[in-house]
Amino acid sequence: MQKTVIGWTNYTHNFWTGCQKVSTGCKFCYMHRMLEGKGKNPNRVVKANNKSFAAPFFDKKPKMIFTCSMSDFFIEEADLWRIDAWRIIKETPWHTWQILTKRPERIRECLPDDWGENGYPNVWLGVTGYSA
Numbered sequence: 001m002q003k004t005v006i007g008w009t010n011y012t013h014n015f016w017t018g019c020q021k022v023s024t025g026c027k028f029c030y031m032h033r034m035l036e037g038k039g040k041n042p043n044r045v046v047k048a049n050n051k052s053f054a055a056p057f058f059d060k061k062p063k064m065i066f067t068c069s070m071s072d073f074f075i076e077e078a079d080l081w082r083i084d085a086w087r088i089i090k091e092t093p094w095h096t097w098q099i100l101t102k103r104p105e106r107i108r109e110c111l112p113d114d115w116g117e118n119g120y121p122n123v124w125l126g127v128t129g130y131s132a
């Protein structure tokens with residue numbers, strides 16, 4: 001988890017990093033620029049190590065957390081890892097998890113079984129817009 005200067009949140013947390021561009025809104029993706037600048041492949045999706053993955057669970061101070069700022073929470077490569085991510089999100093009701101995706105067509109199939117009609121109360125789920 002990292003503190004951030006993004007105005008609408010306090011922290012970012014990346015259960016995984018890396019993502020492929022899927023829309024015109026990805027044109028200026030900062031994650032791609034950042035990883036390419038370090039000579040890394042931004043398209044390769046990599047899970048965080050176990051300690052980093054679970055870090056928000058051990059942080060008991062409530063935080064707003066922009067989730068997967070360096071990827072897309074609903075990317076296909078993370079389908080197996082997302083089960084554990086949902087578990088951590090559910091078991092940390094003191095945090096607010098802000099999830100933005102450019103893969104809205106995958107949301108429904110990737111929600112946890114106990115999501116229900118209203119979802120988890122500590123999750124903000126949004127779809128980011130497209131740009132020309």
Ligand code: SF4
Pocket residue numbers: 019020021022023025026027029030031032069070071072102
């Ligand atoms: S979905 Fe997000 S993280 Fe993935 S390439 Fe597009 S802007 Fe970057």
